[in-house]
Amino acid sequence: MGKKAPTISDIAKLANVSIATVSRVLNNTNYPVKKEVREKVLKIAKELNYKPNIFSKMLKGGMSREIGVIIPSITNPFYAQLISAVEKECINRDYVPIVCSSYNSSKLEKKHLDMLLQKQVAGMLISTINTSKTFLKSLSSYNMKFVLFDQNYEDLEYDSVSFDFYKSSYLAVEYLIKCGHKDIAFLTAPIDRKSRKMIYKGYKQALRDNGLRFNRKRVVISSIKDMEFQGEREYENGKKLVKMLLKSETLPDAIVAINDMTAIGIIKELMSNKIDVPNDISVIGFDNISIGEMINPSLTTMHQPAYKTGTLAAKMLLDRIEGKEIENNKIILQPTLIERNSVKKIHIKLRR
Amino acid sequence: MGKKAPTISDIAKLANVSIATVSRVLNNTNYPVKKEVREKVLKIAKELNYKPNIFSKMLKGGMSREIGVIIPSITNPFYAQLISAVEKECINRDYVPIVCSSYNSSKLEKKHLDMLLQKQVAGMLISTINTSKTFLKSLSSYNMKFVLFDQNYEDLEYDSVSFDFYKSSYLAVEYLIKCGHKDIAFLTAPIDRKSRKMIYKGYKQALRDNGLRFNRKRVVISSIKDMEFQGEREYENGKKLVKMLLKSETLPDAIVAINDMTAIGIIKELMSNKIDVPNDISVIGFDNISIGEMINPSLTTMHQPAYKTGTLAAKMLLDRIEGKEIENNKIILQPTLIERNSVKKIHIKLRR
DNA sequence: AAACACACAGTAAACGTTTTCTTTATAATA
DNA sequence: TATTATAAAGAAAACGTTTACTGTGTGTTT
Numbered sequence: 097m098g099k100k101a102p103t104i105s106d107i108a109k110l111a112n113v114s115i116a117t118v119s120r121v122l123n124n125t126n127y128p129v130k131k132e133v134r135e136k137v138l139k140i141a142k143e144l145n146y147k148p149n150i151f152s153k154m155l156k157g158g159m160s161r162e163i164g165v166i167i168p169s170i171t172n173p174f175y176a177q178l179i180s181a182v183e184k185e186c187i188n189r190d191y192v193p194i195v196c197s198s199y200n201s202s203k204l205e206k207k208h209l210d211m212l213l214q215k216q217v218a219g220m221l222i223s224t225i226n227t228s229k230t231f232l233k234s235l236s237s238y239n240m241k242f243v244l245f246d247q248n249y250e251d252l253e254y255d256s257v258s259f260d261f262y263k264s265s266y267l268a269v270e271y272l273i274k275c276g277h278k279d280i281a282f283l284t285a286p287i288d289r290k291s292r293k294m295i296y297k298g299y300k301q302a303l304r305d306n307g308l309r310f311n312r313k314r315v316v317i318s319s320i321k322d323m324e325f326q327g328e329r330e331y332e333n334g335k336k337l338v339k340m341l342l343k344s345e346t347l348p349d350a351i352v353a354i355n356d357m358t359a360i361g362i363i364k365e366l367m368s369n370k371i372d373v374p375n376d377i378s379v380i381g382f383d384n385i386s387i388g389e390m391i392n393p394s395l396t397t398m399h400q401p402a403y404k405t406g407t408l409a410a411k412m413l414l415d416r417i418e419g420k421e422i423e424n425n426k427i428i429l430q431p432t433l434i435e436r437n438s439v440k441k442i443h444i445k446l447r448r
Numbered sequence: 449m450g451k452k453a454p455t456i457s458d459i460a461k462l463a464n465v466s467i468a469t470v471s472r473v474l475n476n477t478n479y480p481v482k483k484e485v486r487e488k489v490l491k492i493a494k495e496l497n498y499k500p501n502i503f504s505k506m507l508k509g510g511m512s513r514e515i516g517v518i519i520p521s522i523t524n525p526f527y528a529q530l531i532s533a534v535e536k537e538c539i540n541r542d543y544v545p546i547v548c549s550s551y552n553s554s555k556l557e558k559k560h561l562d563m564l565l566q567k568q569v570a571g572m573l574i575s576t577i578n579t580s581k582t583f584l585k586s587l588s589s590y591n592m593k594f595v596l597f598d599q600n601y602e603d604l605e606y607d608s609v610s611f612d613f614y615k616s617s618y619l620a621v622e623y624l625i626k627c628g629h630k631d632i633a634f635l636t637a638p639i640d641r642k643s644r645k646m647i648y649k650g651y652k653q654a655l656r657d658n659g660l661r662f663n664r665k666r667v668v669i670s671s672i673k674d675m676e677f678q679g680e681r682e683y684e685n686g687k688k689l690v691k692m693l694l695k696s697e698t699l700p701d702a703i704v705a706i707n708d709m710t711a712i713g714i715i716k717e718l719m720s721n722k723i724d725v726p727n728d729i730s731v732i733g734f735d736n737i738s739i740g741e742m743i744n745p746s747l748t749t750m751h752q753p754a755y756k757t758g759t760l761a762a763k764m765l766l767d768r769i770e771g772k773e774i775e776n777n778k779i780i781l782q783p784t785l786i787e788r789n790s791v792k793k794i795h796i797k798l799r800r
Numbered sequence: 801a802a803a804c805a806c807a808c809a810g811t812a813a814a815c816g817t818t819t820t821c822t823t824t825a826t827a828a829t830a
Numbered sequence: 831t832a833t834t835a836t837a838a839a840g841a842a843a844a845c846g847t848t849t850a851c852t853g854t855g856t857g858t859t860t
Contacts, residue, residue, distance in 0.1 A: 103846055105847095113809075114810045115810090115846090115848095116809075116812095116849080117809065119847065125848095127808090127849095128807050129809085130809090133809090147562075149507070149845085150503075151503045151504075151507045151568075151845085151847090152848085153847060153848080154815090154847095155504050155814095155815045155816065155845090155846080155847070155848095157848085170528050170535070176525070177523060179522055187559075194544065194546055195547065207539075211544060361742075364742055364744075367744065386683070387739050390683060390712050390743060391744060455816055456817065457817095466840045467817080467818095467840090468818085468839075468841080468842095469840075475818080481838070485838085500817075501815085503815085503817090505816085507846065508816090508817055508818050508844075508845055510817085803860075804858080804859075805859090806855105806857085806858095807856080808855085809852100810854100811850105811851080812851085812852100813850085813851095814850100815846105815847085816845105817844100817845085820841105821840105821842085821843095822839100822840085822841075822842095823839085824838085825836100825837085825838085826838100827836075827837090828835070828836090
């Protein structure tokens with residue numbers, strides 16, 4: 097209780113050998129050490145419950161086994177899922193993740209970045225809003241290994257695990273159209289990042305490709321600044337978006353929501369205005385967070401594989417850190433449609 | 449790009465002073481240093497973008513600014529919320545939390561504990577299933593500061609922020625009874641931890657105190673072993689519990705679910721069996737996670753303040769670490785009822 | 801028998817700090 | 831003027847490792 101932790105030289109003394117020998121035994125180097133000596137040292141180390149002091153190890157230039165992770169918010173179930181995968185992968189390979197939520201504040205993001213840099217983490221997993229080249233360049237100028245995830249970075253030179261948001265959005269809108277919907281609105285939070293831009297682009301293109309007119313009046317953008325609790329904020333934002341939408345003269349047939357959390361807020365608010373989902377209005381989201389299945393009506397959505405993203409990103413980073421060969425350092429995951437009950441099928445002209 | 453980080457002696461050389469002086473300036477000690485020298489050193493440090501090497505600092509016995517946090521699972525929104533509070537409090541006071549999910553595996557819990565111990569974190573925030581005295585004693589035998597949270601630890605000597613589960617459960621059942629329900633079932637995951645025991649106890653006692661017979665047949669216990677994704681598991685477990693319940697000859701009036709996530713699974717499964725909530729069966733949960741408000745019907749539940757728990761626990765720990773006075777080191781938070789739409793009011797004999 | 805290779809072990813330097821101990825110059829006091 | 835206190839700064843030890851360098855014996859090759 098309160099005693100000082102045993103050191104390598106405590107062991108050395110008890111075993112009547114030099115600290116060098118102890119170090120060699122404990123590190124299992126291929127430097128030859130007599131069997132009996134080795135065993136003796138090992139035994140004493142165990143008895144003393146010796147734990148190496150990582151700080152001195154690090155000081156000698158050892159590699160940290162910490163992985164910095166920067167995400168928007170742990171409160172968002174999408175990221176919670178992703179982190180859970182990252183954590184698992186890290187623990188398996190004996191690293192420990194340090195996860196930092198930036199709450200979409202670049203000030204906080206910078207602070208976390210500095211902290212992680214100072215800690216000399218072995219690598220970083222980063223999902224940032226700030227996808228500007230200069231930012232990314234400055235990031236890579238510290239010789240720190242990192243892989244970007246979640247956002248679209250396909251045009252850049254860095255390791256990344258991203259997602260085909262454009263296609264996802266295109267498919268979602270196409271699905272709505274196939275279900276017989278014509279007047280399709282797009283409700284979204286500020287289009288401030290690549291992923292949202294892609295979704296917006298996909299929405300417009302799918303409309304046009306299917307002979308529907310893009311109507312700027314049908315895109316409703318709210319402004320959320322303070323993202324304290326992202327999950328709940330996005331939900332609240334969904335409600336707010338519906339209130340904005342209800343001010344227009346006519347209602348659309350269907351709504352494309354920027355993500356599931358927003359979609360759920362949208363459905364909730366529609367319902368409490370006696371507008372039935374999907375009978376009066378259909379709603380489709382993006383992400384496929386687990387809540388989508390739990391609510392009533394269950395949410396039709398585009399699956400974005402959070403867990404897989406986490407696993408792949410962590411794998412890629414750890415492989416890079418350990419100098420392993422990396423076959424594909426720019427993974428782009430593909431969307432799949434999760435058909436549930438928030439979209440009404442007006443025609444049965446759907447083909448499988 | 450790839451250059452070695454500047455050290456204190458780089459600064460010393462450039463400033464033509466000794467490293468001791470540089471250290472004194474940088475640490476802002478009250479050891480006298482000439483103003484011009486001080487400014488010169490500061491200027492050079494800034495120019496070099498000097499960051500102290502924490503490892504050597506720690507090696508010299510400095511205090512770590514890391515806080516270890518052990519929770520069951522980050523995937524559970526209750527803990528996500530709690531962690532978010534902890535993170536905020538820590539960052540504000542310039543600490544960095546390292547959160548570890550144990551997934552209810554004591555092996556993993558042990559591993560994390562060892563890792564945190566080795567890292568010599570400044571303190572720990574712990575929610576463990578293993579509330580045995582011997583475990584807690586061994587924990588405190590490392591001279592490590594920690595505060596326990598979330599579980600019930602009121603009979604022990606350690607710092608803790610807990611919650612009155614007994615009262616919460618008692619109030620929940622009492623509420624159901626006041627709403628006119630008589631046949632009240634209890635659906636739960638294994639009663640393997642203090643909090644669940646307390647909830648069970650409160651359930652039984654409230655029944656008896658209100659002249660209702662406790663019927664062992666009305667408590668349904670599932671067994672979930674592998675808790676990989678706790679959140680979803682508990683949801684699935686809710687569904688499973690309903691399947692078990694449906695095997696009995698009669699259905700109860702109301703269900704007390706061990707927590708919100710389970711309650712939501714229960715509601716979902718009831719609905720898909722054409723059993724309406726709350727008209728056919730009422731359901732009440734515990735936790736008040738945000739999803740409860742989002743689903744349909746919205747979930748009536750006992751509020752357990754996750755965010756507050758996180759804030760208070762982190763505050764208490766950091767105060768302890770910094771040697772501040774602590775007024776109350778055994779905080780027990782009180783429950784409040786959140787009335788929503790998953791409980792039917794049969795009589796209007798409710799008084800406010 | 802000389803030369804060499806190798807198993808085995810210890811010494812000491814180095815990593816980047818903090819801090820104790822000296823040292824020197826200057827100002828304050830007797 | 832002699833003594834003492836204090837400001838200012840440097841030298842060096844220490845924190846716990848790893849590792850390059852130095853030795854020793856012992857066995858193997860010429």
